[in-house]
Amino acid sequence: MKFLTKKKHIGLLLTLLITSGFAFAQNEADKIEDLISQKRSYNQQNKNTIVYKIQLYNGVETEAYKIESNFKSVFPEYKTNIIYKQPEWKTQVGNFETKLEADRVLLLIKEEFSGAIVLEDLI
Known part of the structure; x- marks a missing residue:
C-alpha cells in the first residue's frame, strides 16, 4: 500500500x-x-529602410550630369539621381530592395561603367 x-x-x-x-x-x-x-x-x-544604390560617379557637377545622360541613353529602364554631398556630386542608380538585386544590375552596368559600385543607404 x-x-x-x-x-x-x-x-x-x-x-x-x-x-x-x-x-x-x-x-x-x-x-x-x-x-x-x-x-x-x-x-x-x-521608417529607416535600407536600400541599395549603384553609384556610377563621384566628383564634379558637370561630369555627374554627363554620366547621367550617358547612362540614360544606354539603360533607360533604370532611374538615376544626382546627389550633392559636400564637397562632391554623385550619380546614383535606383533604390534596390536587396543587395542581390543591386549586384545583378551592377553586373550589367559594369560593362559600360566600369567604376560603378553598390552602396547601402537609409531612406
Whole structure:
C-alpha cells in the first residue's frame, strides 16, 4: 500500500512539473509575440529602410550630369539621381530592395561603367 502511495505522489509531482513547464513555455511564447508586435510598431514609426544604390560617379557637377545622360541613353529602364554631398556630386542608380538585386544590375552596368559600385543607404 505504501508503494502505491509513493507512486501516486511521484505521479502527482511529475504532473505538476510538466504542467508548470507548459505554462512557462506558453508564458515565454506570449512574451516573444509581444516583442515581435513591439518591433513591428517601432518599424512602422521609424521608417529607416535600407536600400541599395549603384553609384556610377563621384566628383564634379558637370561630369555627374554627363554620366547621367550617358547612362540614360544606354539603360533607360533604370532611374538615376544626382546627389550633392559636400564637397562632391554623385550619380546614383535606383533604390534596390536587396543587395542581390543591386549586384545583378551592377553586373550589367559594369560593362559600360566600369567604376560603378553598390552602396547601402537609409531612406
